Amino acid sequence: MIEAAMIWNEPNNKSHWDPELDPDWSRFANMAILAADAIASANPAVTRILGGISPxxxxxxxxxxxxxxxxxxxxxxxxxxxxxxNLWQIQEWPQKIGEISTVTDLPVWVSEVGVSSFGAEEVQLWGLRRSAELLLGNAARVQWYSLYDLPREWGATTRHREAEGSSYYRHFYMGLLREDGTPKPALEEFLRYAPGMGLVQWFHFEDPRLDDAVAWMKRLGVTNLRTGLSWADSFRPNAQDW
Incomplete structure (x- = not known):
């Protein structure tokens, strides 16, 4: 079931919103209000979340x-x-959540947190453990990014290979499962934190990983998933079946 709808993604990040077109974010704010009201009109039971900010x-x-x-x-x-x-250290997580809580009494969700295995899978394992220690109980919702590594033949959308160097390639190693579907050491560790910690996983049109992903999430005890379908998929053949 759909329990929540997120309005945009990283609106204060140039990869997802163009500040040259909307330098004071007033157009974004108007859009977000219209979207939130439309969601409430369609289904008042759905939680409306302002898209996760980064930074x-x-x-x-x-x-x-x-x-x-x-x-x-x-x-x-x-x-x-x-x-x-990020340009801050992992132990600063409670401080970062506290900074947002000084602005609003609304619940603060950590809708994306993750550690790549680009340098070493042991780093990801430690990072998952430390993130769970710092976030579970301090944030209203915590969702780990992600279940699968990004296939290396895909481009990392919104990122820039030539300009980013190793930062670009880290996008491909964020999963608990390797590209070939085999588990990394962090997957076993994740079992300790579900269902308190959810997952983030994007699925593309007719994604062949979907059935395996559902099986893995059941095995891990995941009860909440942040995902999405592209509006453009509605124009594809067999979109309704998908």
Whole structure:
């Protein structure tokens, strides 16, 4: 069942919103309010979440509050990857959540947290354990990114290989399962934290991994999944069956 709907993704990140077109985020705020109200009209039981911000920026959240966006949502969300991309250390997680809580009384979801195995799978194992220690009980919802590694023949959408160097390639090693479907050491560790910790996994049109993913999530005891379907998929043949 769909229990929540997230409005946009990383709106304060240039990869997902163009500040040159909307430098004060007023257009984004208006869109978010319209979307939140439409969700409430369609199904008042669905929790409305402001899309996870990255970087975690209390000033941006205060701006959304000023525009009235927070009056139209039920929770806010943040994303953090301190061992891979952020300019802060993993032990600062409680501080980061606290910064957002000073702006709003709404529940704070960590809708993406993860550690790549790009350097070593043991680093991911330690990072999962430490993230769970710091976040479970401190955030209203915690979702690990992700179940599968990204196939290396795919491009990492919104990222820039030439400009990012190793930062780009880390995107391909975020899963608990390797590209070939075999488990990494962190997968066994994840069993300790589900169902308190959920997962994030994107599925593309007619994704051949879907059945295996469902089987793995049942085995792991996962009870909440953040996922999405592209609006563009509605134009594909057999879209309704998918």
């Amino acid at each position: 975690i920026d209390a000033d941006f959240m205060a701006l959304m509050k000023q525009y009235g966006v927070l009056d139209h949502v039920d929770a806010v969300a943040v994303h953090g990857f301190p061992l891979d991309w």
